[in-house]
Amino acid sequence: MSTAKVDPITRAAIDWMLRLESGQACPSERQVFKAWLAENPAHLAAWQRVAGVLQAPMADLQSVERRSPGQLQAARRALLASASPSGKKALQGGLLLLLLGLGAAGMVDRVTPLAGLTADYQTATGERKTIELADGSLLTLNARSAVDVEFSSGQRRVRLRAGELQVDVAADARRPFVVATAQGQVQALGTRFMVRQGTDESLASVQQHSVQLDTLGGLQRRIETGQAVSFTATQIDPQTPTSRSQTDWLAGRVELHDEPLSALIEALRPYQTGMLRISPEAARVRVFGVFPLGNTPQTLSALAQTLPIKVTRYGPWLTLIDVRG
Known part of the structure; x- marks a missing residue:
């Protein structure tokens, strides 16, 4: 598991996503974006990677900016930042949640469901x-x-x-x-x-x-x-017996036999204060094993060593799971 240090191309892809999803991009900017995609295969790959993992939360971006003008740019700066000292991580995580349309109430809800x-x-x-x-x-x-x-x-x-x-x-x-x-x-x-x-x-x-x-x-x-x-x-x-219908959670674990990784992520979400986002490709990876529910970072780190996935943490509040490129 790694803490994200964003490369220039991914940085540009995030910037384009924020600009386009904000609802303020004009037709000429969209033409420039299309040209940027066609300029280099790496640009298209970065865009697909960013859009695939963040597509669902980005759907709320325009309403976030309407409710709290200026949060869009604050969230952008946080998302593009490199790994920060521990004292800044909570602030960075909070801004990321604003990007995802959650804000302060969302941060509280992740600890105690409102x-x-x-x-x-x-x-x-x-x-x-x-x-x-x-x-x-x-x-x-x-x-x-x-x-x-x-x-x-x-x-x-x-x-x-x-x-x-x-x-x-x-x-x-x-x-x-x-x-x-x-x-x-x-x-x-x-x-x-x-x-x-x-x-x-x-x-x-x-x-x-x-x-x-x-x-x-x-x-x-x-x-x-x-x-x-x-x-x-x-x-x-x-339903055929799966992790969804079992009661292993009573003992603080989840057991999967040839189930998609998405099933494990769903079981881990109630135990993870930060948000877990998984790409559609990673969600389809098959998983076997017994996993503890109480230590999500350790579980994901172990999976990243044995499965064709990568796990990236943006501070304590957002973890992205994707397939290895």
């Missing part, structure tokens, strides 16, 4: 927590997770706002135990299961006995021990 601050229980980045509920059930939250707990005389209900949980359900014949997500709900018919809330779908897997899944669209499915499904409001898809 969306979960009003939840009954929540975990910070890199934190796991086990809670004994009033009925004796054990609820374990993965990093960056948030839940609300609503117990009544007729039902035990846990609302998963974000992240991932496993629950060991205490027996109570009078009150069913339900975990609700944005796409549906999972009711315990046994003792132990896991639920994950994703961006557009949820995932449920059963470690002991079975559960009843009901989606918001009215679909139903019984899930047995060892099975896993992803679901939306209108669709249920059985």
Whole structure:
């Protein structure tokens, strides 16, 4: 793993990206940019490298400049800077997050998710927590997770706002135990299961006995021990066993058997205060192994020695993963 010292061609590619994505480039500047690309194959390679890794966060750049005029140039200077003394790294990282459209609130959110601050229980980045509920059930939250707990005389209900949980359900014949997500709900018919809330779908897997899944669209499915499904409001898809459906995170690790590198990065993100960005090419690299969740820099450094990837850190707040050129 290295700390970036930007070469002149990459520096120029970053400069062009900022200029073009700011929304202020005139037609003549775009012609100059096209000429710059055609001038040297190294220019095109640098542009593809920068655009491929930073394409998603750069989509928010224009709105960042509207909200905070002058942040664009400040972020540019930070991104183009060479490795700085440790005292400057936090400032450099903060400006990089402004470039990515996050700003101060984003930096706070990377430590403690802001969306979960009003939840009954929540975990910070890199934190796991086990809670004994009033009925004796054990609820374990993965990093960056948030839940609300609503117990009544007729039902035990846990609302998963974000992240991932496993629950060991205490027996109570009078009150069913339900975990609700944005796409549906999972009711315990046994003792132990896991639920994950994703961006557009949820995932449920059963470690002991079975559960009843009901989606918001009215679909139903019984899930047995060892099975896993992803679901939306209108669709249920059985899942083959992968790192997404396993509970290795309870022991602070993730195990992959011939899965894409993107799966490992997704598992590491809740444990990494800084942002992890991976290029589409690197995301497809296949990975085998068992990896600790608590030391992302060490894990990525080891991978860079055995896989055809390179890992570059821009201070403590941004890490880019790409294939080796």
